[in-house]
Each structure stands twice: as C-alpha cells, then as structure tokens.
Amino acid sequence: MKNIIDKSEYDVLGLLPCPIKVPVEIGFDNMINNLGNGCDFKYLIEGNANYDVMWMDESSDIPLKEELPKIIISSGVNSFYRKDFRTKAINDKYFKEIKNSKDNLMLNDKEGNYYIMALNYLVMVVDLTKLDNRKIPKSWGELLDSSFQKEVAIRGKRGKYCETTLLAIYKDYGIDGIMKLKELVGYGGHPAEVIKNVGKGIKNSPTISIIPYFYAKLLKNNKNVEIVWPEEGAIVSPVTLLIQGNISNNLENVVNYFISDEVRRICMNASLPHPHDYIKFLNENNYKLNWIGWDFINSNDINKLLLELNSRL
Template sequence: MNQIQMTDTILAITEAHPQTVDVLVAYGLDKLQNPALRQSLGKTMTLATLCKLRQLDGAALLTALNAVVKPTAEGVRIKGILPCPIRIPLMDKITPFVEQSPVPIDHTLPAASTGLDWLMAESESKEQLADVYLSAGFDLFFNHNGMGKFAKEGVFAPLDVAYNNDFDNDHISLRDPKGIYTVLGMVPAIFMVNKAELGQRPMPKSWQDLFSPIYSDSIAIPMKDLDLFNAVLLGIYHRYGQEGVAQLGSNILKSMHPAQMVKNASANRAPAVSVAPYFFASMLPEGGDMVAVWPEDGAIVSPVFLVAKADSLARSQPLIDFLTSKEIGTVLASNGRFPSTVAGVDNSLTGNEPFLFCGFDFLHSCDVDTCLKTLEAVFLGKEEV
C-alpha cells in the first residue's frame, strides 16, 4: 500500500503504516491505540465508514494520513542470460547482493543455453521491459523490432562507466559513444588446432588464413552457440566483407559445441581447426596434438552487455554500480577467463593479444538482426555474394 484510500480498512492502514495510529489518535480516535480493537473492528471498517460514524472531515484526515506515509520502495527487475561457464561464479556474487539489498530485486538470469526466445517475447512493449538487462550476444539488444527500437526511442539511460585500458585504447574501444550499451566482459573466439589432423598444411595464424581452400572441410564452428556464432559472422563481415563470410563458410566441416571439441581432442577425432571460446581452449591438456592459437587479426569479441531503463535508473543505480564493480569484473577475468572491461581489473593479458570487434558505429548504423540473417545465408552458401 503506497497511498491510503478511503476504501482501505483501518486494520490494513495501521498494519501497513504503524505511524498512522498517532494521526488517528490526534483526530480523537484514542481507542484505536488498542491493537485488539484494530484487529476486531478495524478488520472490516473502512476509513470512509469511520469518518461517517464519527463525523470527521474525511478529506483532511486522508491528507494527514498520507502525509506521514513514506512510499514503499519499488523493486528492481533484472533479466538476461549469462554465458554457461561463468554463470555460477557470477550468481555466487549476485545472490548475496540481492538478499542484502534494501530495495527488492527480482532477478532472472539463466544460462545462455536456455535461449533468448523468452526474453524476446517479454521485450515486445516498453511496459514489459525489466529495469536492467545483463545478457550475452547481439540478438537481444540490436533488433530494430525489439530492444534496438527502444534504444533509439531513448528508453535506456546512458551510463557513465569507467573502462580499463585493455578495452579502451587506440587499438580497440568497447565503449559505446552513446553510452547506452555497457560492455562488462566478453567471450573471445580463438582457434584450437589439431596438429595431427592438420598434417602438412601450415598452422593457421589468422581468420584470413581460414579462407584458404587448403582448409576445406576442416573447420568446426559451434553454430548452435548463437552468441559466439553471430559474433564470428559480424566480426568477419566487418573486417573482410561478405566474401570473407562466404569463404569461411565454404570450409566448414561440422558444427560442434566447444566442450565436444575439448573432449574429442584426446580421441583425435576433432576437425583440423575448431573455432572456440578462449575459456574452452584454455582447458586443453599440455603436450597434446591440440593447441590454442590466438588469431593475429584478433580474437573475435562476443560481448556481455548491460543496459538500464532511464525511468527507473535511480532505483537501479546501486545494482548497476555493483555489476560494474571490480568485484564482478574480477570474477569475469579470473574464474571464467572472460576478459573484463571494468576499470582496475587485471585481465592477465600481455598487451599483445589483438581483438576483433565490429564496433558500435556499425552496430548503431544497421539492423543487426536483418544483417545476421543475411550473413548466415551467405555462410551456409544459400545466398550469393
């Protein structure tokens, strides 16, 4: 109960706002100091009935009651999907914060494997939107019929978040110049190369190398991991155009989940080159046939985005501050091997690891959803360049 109404019962009013008892007493209703009386009589008696029986100025009493009522804190809703390997460590930090928050926080943050359909359905109208979204991938945020439309309408607030030098420098910037989209971390896509399957062919050192016919039927990309797959499509298209997307697609052997790539490495059944998140590549056993290769033209970046509604920013700010804190950034960087943009976080990078990102100028200037559908068709050979 935020504002008292004449139709509210005396019990409901005094239970929700104990400070109103003093106001009622000041209006000559001394007997209402008795909790038992409030429980019995007040259970069915409305404020309007009480005023009529005691011939009180209902409007004046209502104003006096509402003057001492402090609005009940509205809650904050956060929704999104989290990369599977890092979800548990992140939730281990987020859950205690939610439990200790003075403002109620309703959070729905399942693993990315659950898909985006449920989020897409809930973002069809402005009224359905949560206050904060924390989610991996491009699909949700840059769809011109969904989140992208709301971003253009000014529904989301520009956020001023400090980035570290790893991802805000002369070579790469993950900072949105409009401030709407905050990148908290990313999944870098690199290569896992099976030397036994590679044979006499040269070790691929770049994405451009993978366009060569010598790698025909030799490359695996986890197409079911839409976040990573879409990032690869956009990254290759941004750097090498549709021809690069088509050439990479023509060399694909199969789609395989990154965990399968690691498992198959020991069985010698993996393709010659597997595109995989750095997290999985870092799990490769030493001395085996499978080795990790960081592309010279850059590990393709699949970002984890944060956006917040403008009209609830005041309530959401403590949660946003926490999500952009060094504490969360360190979890991303250390436990999940997902480099973080958060200022002050040590990503354990040497400074020689290049990254490939399609850039916010591109993301703001096109309908990413339509672009991805076209690029997927080109990749699969269903549409000519």
C-alpha cells in the same frame, strides 16, 4: 528445448555465459540476503544457453520501455543490437549511461547506453594429429584461404551459427569471406562438446575449431593441440549490461553489484574479463581484439544481416 522468458516477468534479467553463471549467482544471492525483506523486485540469473528472449525475434515489434526488465545482462550481439531497437532505445532514452574506462574507447558505446561488462573472445584451436603437415593458419585471412575444407568447427548449428564469428568475417572479408567460410565449416555445436575430441586423432572431428578462449585454455597442456590467437585479433563477443533510468534504490544495489570489483574478478578468473582489466595482458602478449565496432552496428541491420549470412552457410 530452451525455456521462453516472458518479457514482463522480471525486473532483473541476467543471462550469463556458462563459466560465470554460478559464481555471479552466488554473490548475487548474498546481496539479496543482505537486503532482507527490502528485496522488492523479481529476478532471474541464468545461463544464456538455457533461455530464449522470445519477445525480440527478428519479426517482432520493438517492446516498449515498460515491457522490459529494469536491468538486463545478455551475451553476444543479440536482438538488443537490432538497428530498430537500438534507434528507439536511444531516441526514447530507455537506458542510462554507466561510465566505461577511457582506456577502452574502441569498445565504448558512443551513445552511452550499452555497457560492456565482460569480453568473451574467440580463438582458433588446432588439432595437430589431423594437420597432415599443413601450415597452421595464423590469421583469420589465412584460415579462409586454407585447404581445411569441411574440417572447421564453429559454435551453433546450420541456420544459427555464432553471430560474432559471422559478423567479424563479414566485416573484414565481405560476402566472399562468408562463402570461403562455408567451404571450411564441417562441424557445429556447443564448444564444450567440440573440445572433447580435440587432439585425440578421431576421424570424424574438426581439425580447427573456433571457440571461446575459456574453453580453449582447457586444452593448453595438451601436446597435440595448438591454440592460435589470430593476428587480426580474437573475435569479441560482448557481455552487455543495460540499465533503465529512474530505478529504485534496491535496483541501484543490483547495478553496483554487477559493476563491482567482485564481479570483475569473477569474470577475469573465468577468462571473460572486463575490457579495462585486459589491457595489460593484451599489451604484454602483443594480442589484438577483433571487435566489429559501433559504427558497423549502427550502419547495419544486424538481425537481417545475420539471417542473410546464415543462409549463405
């Protein structure tokens, strides 16, 4: 069972992807120790998988600014991307801008409220022992039109599959794409569990898995596995930093830590890079990123859309 976070309990709430949780927390604790008795705020740095932010479910009212932590890090296109929350947060100036790199205009929030501090991106992993002479899909489109019925794994479980996978497929291929995906998905779960059986020829295991690259690269030396970076781009799941205005000097130190070169190195080493740090790698490999984009986010009621898409699967 996941733990429930009280909306008013913390000044700093960092829900981080598993690979960066420990090193970011160590650096954060060092920063806190340097503050000494000057640390006058409550904080929680945890793995995103272990907690639910329960005040932001699809049926809840929008929280007031004072009900939120002053600094929030969250993973994925979550309830902070709800249309009604986003509209209120922007109109009522909940958050202040942190300048993004001008080299990453596609990922920049035009309103300046949401700072993408790291990229979790999803690729395809193919178990060659289960391919049976079939063609390996090189794109999301080829996968949707393939014959891998009930042989594909995605993160999550029925009723709550990976939101960025569903949204990206819907953005590019509409409901027809979601219905094709339905025919393909036969497995769900945490990526760490999915990769255990890849390349081993196990009967009841997926042939193709859609998982974060930091899990996929653990299999890069396995001769029975092929990692496919889809032609349309790896699907982006953002790690987002939100900061309220008029925070204390100590909390400014927290912000400076989260946007520091130290944290950027941690994220890069874990294959969860800051957008700016990944431009060279993408260009050198002719890779693309598949980000749903701020126009899509602003024109869709994300929570309601995800409920509908999950109901189709």
